[in-house]
Amino acid sequence: MATIAQAIRLALHVGETRLGVTDILGEDVGPPLGGVFTVTQGLKTAWNSPLDERGIIGTAMGLALAGQRCVAEIQFCDYVFNTIDLLKLAGSSHWSSMGQFVLPMVVMTPVGAGIHGSLYHSHSFDSMMTHIPGWKVVLPSTARDCYGLMISAIRDPNPVMFLYPKALVRAQGKDKIPGEPDNPRTLSKMIDAPLGDRSSWIPNWPVLPDFSIPIGTANILKSGCDLTVVTYGRHAPLCHSIANKLGDEGISAEVIDLRSLYPYDWETIASSVRKTRRFLQVNEDGAITNFGEHLIRRITEELFYELEAPPKLVAARAIPGIGLAWPLEQATVPQPDDVEQAIRELANLSA
Amino acid sequence: MTKTRDREVWKSLRGIPEIYQNKVPPMDALRVFDIMAKARALEERLRKISKTEHGYFWVGGTGEEAFNVPLGLLVQKGQGPAFDYLHLHYRSGAILTAMGMPMIDAVRQMCSRATDRFSGGRNFVHHYSIPAWNVVPVSSTIETQYTMAPGTALAQKRFGGTGITIVNGGDAGTSEGDFATCLNWSSIPGRELPVLILVVNNQWGISTPFSEIRGEQTAIQRCGSYGIRWETVDGNDPTASWNALSAAIAYVRDTRKPFGLEAAVSRLHGHSSSSGGARVDEPDCFEAFKGQLIEQGTASEDQLETIYIGHEDEARKAFETVVREPLPTPDTIYDHIFAEENSWQP
Ligand SMILES: Cc1ncc(C[n+]2csc(CCOP(=O)(O)OP(=O)(O)O)c2C)c(N)n1
Ligand SMILES: [Mg+2]
Numbered sequence: 001m002a003t004i005a006q007a008i009r010l011a012l013h014v015g016e017t018r019l020g021v022t023d024i025l026g027e028d029v030g031p032p033l034g035g036v037f038t039v040t041q042g043l044k045t046a047w048n049s050p051l052d053e054r055g056i057i058g059t060a061m062g063l064a065l066a067g068q069r070c071v072a073e074i075q076f077c078d079y080v081f082n083t084i085d086l087l088k089l090a091g092s093s094h095w096s097s098m099g100q101f102v103l104p105m106v107v108m109t110p111v112g113a114g115i116h117g118s119l120y121h122s123h124s125f126d127s128m129m130t131h132i133p134g135w136k137v138v139l140p141s142t143a144r145d146c147y148g149l150m151i152s153a154i155r156d157p158n159p160v161m162f163l164y165p166k167a168l169v170r171a172q173g174k175d176k177i178p179g180e181p182d183n184p185r186t187l188s189k190m191i192d193a194p195l196g197d198r199s200s201w202i203p204n205w206p207v208l209p210d211f212s213i214p215i216g217t218a219n220i221l222k223s224g225c226d227l228t229v230v231t232y233g234r235h236a237p238l239c240h241s242i243a244n245k246l247g248d249e250g251i252s253a254e255v256i257d258l259r260s261l262y263p264y265d266w267e268t269i270a271s272s273v274r275k276t277r278r279f280l281q282v283n284e285d286g287a288i289t290n291f292g293e294h295l296i297r298r299i300t301e302e303l304f305y306e307l308e309a310p311p312k313l314v315a316a317r318a319i320p321g322i323g324l325a326w327p328l329e330q331a332t333v334p335q336p337d338d339v340e341q342a343i344r345e346l347a348n349l350s351a
Numbered sequence: 352m353t354k355t356r357d358r359e360v361w362k363s364l365r366g367i368p369e370i371y372q373n374k375v376p377p378m379d380a381l382r383v384f385d386i387m388a389k390a391r392a393l394e395e396r397l398r399k400i401s402k403t404e405h406g407y408f409w410v411g412g413t414g415e416e417a418f419n420v421p422l423g424l425l426v427q428k429g430q431g432p433a434f435d436y437l438h439l440h441y442r443s444g445a446i447l448t449a450m451g452m453p454m455i456d457a458v459r460q461m462c463s464r465a466t467d468r469f470s471g472g473r474n475f476v477h478h479y480s481i482p483a484w485n486v487v488p489v490s491s492t493i494e495t496q497y498t499m500a501p502g503t504a505l506a507q508k509r510f511g512g513t514g515i516t517i518v519n520g521g522d523a524g525t526s527e528g529d530f531a532t533c534l535n536w537s538s539i540p541g542r543e544l545p546v547l548i549l550v551v552n553n554q555w556g557i558s559t560p561f562s563e564i565r566g567e568q569t570a571i572q573r574c575g576s577y578g579i580r581w582e583t584v585d586g587n588d589p590t591a592s593w594n595a596l597s598a599a600i601a602y603v604r605d606t607r608k609p610f611g612l613e614a615a616v617s618r619l620h621g622h623s624s625s626s627g628g629a630r631v632d633e634p635d636c637f638e639a640f641k642g643q644l645i646e647q648g649t650a651s652e653d654q655l656e657t658i659y660i661g662h663e664d665e666a667r668k669a670f671e672t673v674v675r676e677p678l679p680t681p682d683t684i685y686d687h688i689f690a691e692e693n694s695w696q697p
Contacts, residue, residue: 022509050539054498055532062502062516065487066432068509085492093488097480098471099687101488134688157690 001173002180002187004164007143008039008108009191010177011150012071013205016045019154023063025049026056026073032198036075037110037169041193042203057083057107061090064105069154074109076117077125077163084132090159091134106153106160111139112234112284113333114167119321121166122329124285126233129161130262130294136215137261139163141236143173145259148213156215165234179208218265220272222247224254226347227278230269230295232258235282235334242340251347261291269295273303278346279311284333287315309349314342364580365572371598371605378421378593380649384640385658386424387416387589390445391637392662393454396670397444397461397476401624405462405674408475409624412442414617415551417636418586421593422549423449425600426517428484432510436485436503438496438518441477442551443489446519450484454662455669462670465679471686472679494520494527497548501536504544504609513604515545522613523556525570537609538577546609547599548574551586553618557626571613579609586614587636 002010015021024040030048034041049056053074060072074080080087090103113122129137136158140146146164153160172184181187190204218230221240224247231239236257243253254272258264273279279299281292296311316322316333323329394411401409412419423446427435439446444457456468460479463472469479470488480488487499496518504516518533537544550570554561567573574581580602584595592614599610617633644650 023505050532050535052528052532052535054529055501055536058495058498058529058532059502059505059536062436062487062499062504063506064502065499066436066503066506068502068506086495086498089490089492089495093480093490094690095687096470096474096478096490097482097488097687098469098473099690100480100482102690104690136689 001176001184002143002147003172004143004146004169005038006187006191007147007173007177008150008164009041009043010180010206010208011147011154012040012043014151014208015069015071015154016043019151020069021045021071021154022068023047023070024073025059025070027051027075029073034193035073037166038192039108039169040073042191042201053079053083054086057086057090060105060107061086061103064103064159065101069104071106071108071154074107076121076123076166077109077111078120078123080109080125084128087132087135091132094158095134102157103159104157106150106162108162108164110166110169111163112165112167113322113329114234116324116326116329117322118324122322124283124316125163126261126283127285127289127291129163130291134159136160136263137163138215138259139165139233139261140259141165141168141233141257142175144175144177145213145219145257147177148211149215149259151212152215155212160215163233167234168237177208178211179206181206213259216260216263216265218268219257219259220268221255221257222253224252225276226252227280227343228254228256228269228272228276229280229282229343230256230258231282232261233283235284235339238336239282239339242336242343246340246343251343253343253347266298269299270303273299274306277306277308278349279307280314280342280346281311282314282334282339282342284316286318287313288318290315309346312342312346314338361575361578364575364578365582367580367582367595367598367602367610371601372594374601375594375597378590380590380644383420383424383589383593384644384655386420386449387445387637387640388659389454389662390416390420390448392659392666393448393457394444396663396666397457398620398624398628400458400461400670401628406476407463409461409628410441410475410622411477412444414553414619414633414636415442415586416445417589417640418551418584418592418614418616419443419445420449421589421596422446422517425596426450427514430483430485432507432514433512434485434514436487436500436507436514436516438487438500438503438516439479439489440496440520441475441489441491442521443519444477447479447486454666455673458666458669458673459676462673463678464673464676466673466676471683493524494529496520497529497533500533500546500548501544504537504546508544508607515547515600515603517547517549519549519551521556522550522552522554522561522570523559525550526565530570531573534574534577534579538579543608545603545607547603548579548609548611550611550613551616552613553616555618555622557622569613571611574611579611581611581613583613583615586616587634587639589636589640
């Protein structure tokens with residue numbers, strides 16, 4: 001099935017042919033490369049911008065203010081940090097103008113560790129971004145979700161931050177995107193740019209029926225009754241497979257892929273916690289002032305008397321960076337063993 | 352596109368091509384004076400309000416009227432890419448007065464009333480947002496407007512027509528990378544954008560003189576490195592400003608390429624109310640223009656004084672109306688977070 005890179009590309013193709021996308025801009029997103037992760041190959045509105053993140057976000061805002069629809073890419077989320085005041089501005093312009101101006105714009109950027117990226121290709125941005133009101137924030141983990149949420153992001157009248165897990169960009173999804181050919185090799189032949197000279201290559205896009213995933217809806221990857229694991233991004237498939245393994249031992253974990261971080265699907269989280277009475281949040285951003293802490297705070301405030309055990313967060317160590325050497329990265333961002341141990345502990349804690 | 356290109360080195364791109372200078376229409380001096388008087392009277396009233404219990408912070412453009420009024424009169428005013436987009440800052444009041452903003456609009460924002468049509472009492476004075484005139488939301492963040500200007504200009508270039516983007520800000524702010532962003536993105540080879548890049552140079556950034564922290568003589572000369580034509584003008588002289596702005600705007604409208612213009616102006620009441628807002632000894636464009644009109648016999652001192660008093664009166668009445676209007680209510684803080692209704696959740 002499609003990879004995340006292909007899925008985003010397909011959604012952007014739908015965006016520029018059917019949803020009015022006028023510009024896909026960012027560093028190296030245009031021909032010949034089509035993005036360092038190949039996410040924008042073959043798209044007719046993709047163009048290479050100057051190496052200037054503030055210019056990318058500012059221009060996207062200007063385009064949005066002037067009625068254009070754009071998808072702007074920040075090559076790695078590690079480089080979005082110098083645009084934070086512009087992101088704040090994009091998020092506040094509708095509010096500060098009493099709803100008179102809208103900024104329909106999508107910013108997409110790959111996040112997270114897992115590719116031996118060292119200090120500046122491993123950052124997460126979910127905690128920081130959910131702290132910037134006026135934006136919708138998504139972080140899907142599968143190709144199909146990336147496709148469906150990118151379509152919704154493009155359609156949304158608000159600024160939407162589309163984060164995607166860079167370590168999974170080339171992973172093939174299990175679920176088909178509606179309209180996608182059955183054989184992944186067929187899809188690759190149709191829409192992946194050839195190696196070498198691409199100057200005369202044009203993609204052969206599959207016919208894609210209308211399909212989207214609403215922003216704000218979580219996906220229950222596995223149902224269970226002993227504890228609730230809420231996660232997103234790279235750790236969604238990881239938590240899912242560990243929960244499956246522990247299921248064989250009689251620990252029944254419910255795994256929820258949040259997909260949208262703002263607005264988030266509180267109903268799905270709350271009804272799961274009411275059922276399991278135990279809550280674990282897993283993400284790979286730094287543990288201090290972490291988005292998972294917000295979820296835990298809300299659960300503690302609103303569902304305290306439903307809980308049988310203290311809620312738990314598994315997140316990255318709050319240290320200045322992620323070291324390159326594998327033992328350093330492993331010791332810093334949550335690994336399968338960390339998640340497994342946390343699930344076991346939480347499931348076995350008695351009230 | 353090949354990797355390396357032979358490029359001419361731009362020796363000097365200073366000056367507005369003559370064909371655009373030759374086409375400048377004559378300025379209606381009395382009309383310009385009238386609007387300068389109105390802008391000045393309004394600003395004086397706003398500054399006074401900051402000293403009462405009805406307003407907090409004042410910042411504004413006293414001393415920039417001779418440049419800002421001609422600019423406002425030359426704007427192609429309307430909504431959408433066929434018209435000019437304006438990316439302004441907190442000293443741009445006289446531009447809007449010249450465009451036809453009623454005084455009371457600024458007074459309402461100064462007094463943070465619910466009736467403030469720009470921000471509903473949410474933002475400082477001179478932080479406009481007017482969709483009908485393409486005045487995009489003004490922000491206190493210095494220089495961010497220069498990053499957005501290429502975006503609206505790109506939409507205009509694509510649309511065709513004669514609409515241009517006008518971006519305006521101070522001298523100290525040009526130290527921010529955002530100024531370079533504007534120059535770079537407006538001058539991409541083959542994709543030049545119709546942006547009038549303005550710098551209003553009062554030689555101050557709050558308390559720091561331009562000469563203390565900058566080696567350049569002007570901020571705008573940096574345009575030359577990007578292949579952008581540029582010029583400087585005495586922003587205390589309304590006629591010189593009218594001529595330079597008319598020609599520069601005609602150049603941008605016609606060529607669909609950027610142009611940089613830096614105006615030398617005064618800052619007559621210091622940075623803002625935070626530094627006291629007291630009058631300082633710098634050339635006053637309004638008084639100078641008044642003297643000039645009297646000397647030329649265009650009008651008598653009494654006539655000009657009567658014009659000013661009329662505007663003062665309007666400003667005072669606007670204030671008297673506004674003080675009776677309500678402040679925004681606390682329950683409105685959640686309004687307009689997102690563009691759909693009821694989509695906000697805690
Ligand atoms: C990004 C940013 N940094 C600092 C400030 C605080 N600040 C407000 S005005 C100002 C000076 C601006 O000087 P200049 O650009 O010359 O404009 P002027 O006020 O002189 O018109 C500063 C430092 C700000 N508002 N935004
Ligand atoms: Mg200044």
